Amino acid sequence: MGLTIIEKIMQAHSDEPAEPAMPGKIIWIGIDVRSARDFGGANVVKNFREHYPSQKVHDSSKTYFTFDCNVPANTIAYANNQHICRGFAKEQGVKLYDVDAGIGSHVMIEEGLLAPGETGVGTDSHLNILGAVGAFGQGMGDQDIAFVFKAGKTWFEVPHTVRIDVDGDLPDTCTPKDLTLKTVGTLGTKTCLGKAQEFFGPAIDKLNLAGRITLASMATEMGSIIALLKPSEDVLRYCSELRGAPVQPTEPDADAAYSGNATIDINGLKPQISLPGTPHGVTDVDTLADIHVDSVFIGSCTNGTYEDLKAVAGIVKGRRIKPGLFGSVVPATRKGYTRLLKEGHIETFIDAGFLVSNPGCGGCASGQIGMTGEGQVQISTSNRNFAGKQGAGDTYLASPETAAASAILGHIGTAEEVL
Amino acid sequence: MTEYSGRIWLIVDEQGKLIDDIDTDMIYHNKYLAITDRAQMGQYTFDNLEGYRDFASKAQKDDIVVVGANFGSGSSRQQAVDCFRTLGVTSIFALSYGAIYKRNAINSGFPILEIEEIDMEALATGSVATDGSAATGGVATDGSAATGDEVTVITEESVVKKGEKVVIKFKQMSKVQKDIHNAGNIFEYAKGL
Structure with a gap:
């Protein structure tokens, strides 16, 4: 019986590497990268x-x-921590x-701290973003x-793996976030609870690293x-260059045993949006076209990469966001910010009326970039x-393209309506 | 602790159904994340969960909390486990747990258990919230009818009883969970390895 990616990574890091890492088994695995953020970090130190x-x-x-949550600290408690x-x-x-670097999980990828097949943990529930490069990342308390x-090292129960086949190619009007939201909407929170996922299909093979980060982040x-x-050839090349040595992907065996299967049909997919309340309450953007929008936040570990924000610049260049609407752009990392700055995109955001913040988590944890008020x-x-x-x-969740278009329109809408 | 008793809280919606997908921002909101002193955590428990915002002021030592599926999804914050400890809650019973929450509870030695069967009818009789915000089976959210059903957890038999009636059947803890729980926490457990 063959092994899935997670089973292979766990076995390779196990105290007993000769024993197969079968689902349900408790094993001790070595951790290649151990980290803590400003959120949880002081508690880690205390413990x-x-x-x-x-x-x-x-x-x-x-x-x-x-440090990425509250950067720089805007409360004394965070500053103390x-x-x-x-x-x-x-x-x-x-x-x-420190507070100027950006989102930890992204920094780890950009700095080459983790390569495919390796293991990392941290006080970030989205550290599993590392799955984007085929590494095992896990958030912990x-x-x-x-x-x-x-x-x-620490103990893990080897998780079951669900195989997810994405059927079709991503239409030109859609982005990796639309594919991601479609997946979250289809699977909800129960199909894969406590399990690992492996994604297959032509649309997955074609995703660039930024798109992989978006999908893995959710x-x-x-x-x-x-x-x-x-990992794709591009991802392997990127990781190898950062390491200064070739890195090897961990691939599932052809006869790997999956505990479940799911298919996500993206043929004819339209831009997706998640309704306030739960991420999996997903619908087509065009069903909500007349909803007025007060504020737009573009960034986060899901959609704050250089590629995400460059796409936003392409939509808002030469346009203005709706008067009265508050729009913010928060690059994920200092490196991404610097590249956007040098290529003139930061100026584009500012000219369009956005507030541009230093890199970090943005709106997600205690409001680096502001919270929403009632209504x-x-x-x-x-x-x-x-x-x-x-x-x-x-709060509605959508792609950077949909968010940017909605900022221009002043109501929920797609990039097609603006361009 | 093979047998212990306490008042039971059913965390339910307006239809009386156990709430699923309660995430860590509902349990312990991100505005309190900078707190590192466990004694300060309890007061904020559930203060972003509609219908249960006053949970912390109504909860008593030895209370037992019952919730739906995927409890504690979301963030990695340990406070979402520790806050129940501060209040003296002895254990949580859920249909299932978010993966990180499960680890956090297991490694800190806090007993979280998985429900196999639950008799909601038997539990829901008696006390209903008078403010209409949520029909709780056990303790009313407004506190006026805080006559939470007294139940007994019998660990060896994996059941919770109300009087003589079995109201919850739960799964045995896994071996690692039991061992860490018996040791106290992961730090103590690892010393014995």
Whole structure:
């Protein structure tokens, strides 16, 4: 019986690598990258100091802090927590990506900290974004992470894997986010709860890294442990260049055993949007065409890459967002921001009337870029729209293209209506 | 703890159905994330969950909480587990859990259990919220009728009883969960390996 990607990665990292990593089995696996953010980071330090007083982390060269939630800190509590992490990082000789670096999971990919087939954990429930490069990433709470800081490994129950076949090619009017929302809407939160996902199909093969990040980022909203994508040639080249050495993909066996199958039909797909309340409440954008929009947030770990924002620039260039509408753009990382700046796209955003913020998580955690007020209707390119999450208003989730078009129109609409 | 008793909270919607997909922002909102002192966490439990915003002020030591599927989906925040501890809640019973939440609870030694069968009818009789916001079976959300049904959890038999009647059958903890729970938390557990 063959193995799925997650089973292979887990077996390769297991304490007992000769034993097959079968679903349901509890195994101890080595963790290549251990990290904490400004959110949860201070709690990790507190737990570490309580349980391992005056001790060193297992391997400081594999341990990181990445600040991205509240950057720079806009509350004293967050400022205190960040400073606790800085102090700990210094005494432990641990590298810290400070408030200017951007979203930790993206920084890890950009810096080549993780390559296909490797394992990483952190205090970020979207760290499974690493599935975009075929690596195993997992978000964890602060006790879990404090333990891994010390032990360098942790236990996992090998998850079952659901095989997801995407049928059809992505229409020109659609983006990876539309494919992602279609998938979240189709599968909901129960089909893949506690399981790994593997995606197959011509549309998946063609996704660039930014599109892979978007898809992988919403595994969490499907209740899935991780969405793993077999790295494309482009992804392998990118990761190899960062490492300065060729990296090898972990591929599923042809006879791998999947615990379930699902098909996502994207033939004739139209731009998708998630209704306020739950990410999986998804419908076609054109069913909501007359809904007035008050604010638009473009960014997040789901849709804050250079490629996402370049596409936005293509739509808003030479146009103005609707008077009275608040639009914000938050690049995911400093590197992405710098590239957009050098190519003139930041100027395009500003000329169009957007507020452009320093890189980070944006609207998702405690409002780096503002919250919504009661009655306010927001379109966000992020991944969660639970009641109260991004403020008191109603949040719809959509692609950067739909968000940008809606900002110009002042109501929910697609890029086709603007261009 | 092989047998323990407490008042039961059924976290239900207006139709009296256990609420699914309660995410960590409903359990413990992101505006409190900077808190690291566990004693401060309890007061914010469920304060972004419609119908249960006053849960923390009504909850008592030894209470038991019952919820629907995919409980604790969303963020990795440990506070969403620890806040129940602060309040003295002894255990949570859910139809299923979000993956990260499950790990956080297991590794901190907090008993979360998976419901196999639940007799909602037997549990829902007696006390209904008087403010109409949510019909809770156990403790009324306005506190006026805080006569939460007293139930007993019998770990060895994997059942929860109200009087002599079995109202919940739950799955046994996995071995690793049991071992970590018995040790206290993952830190203590790992010392014994």
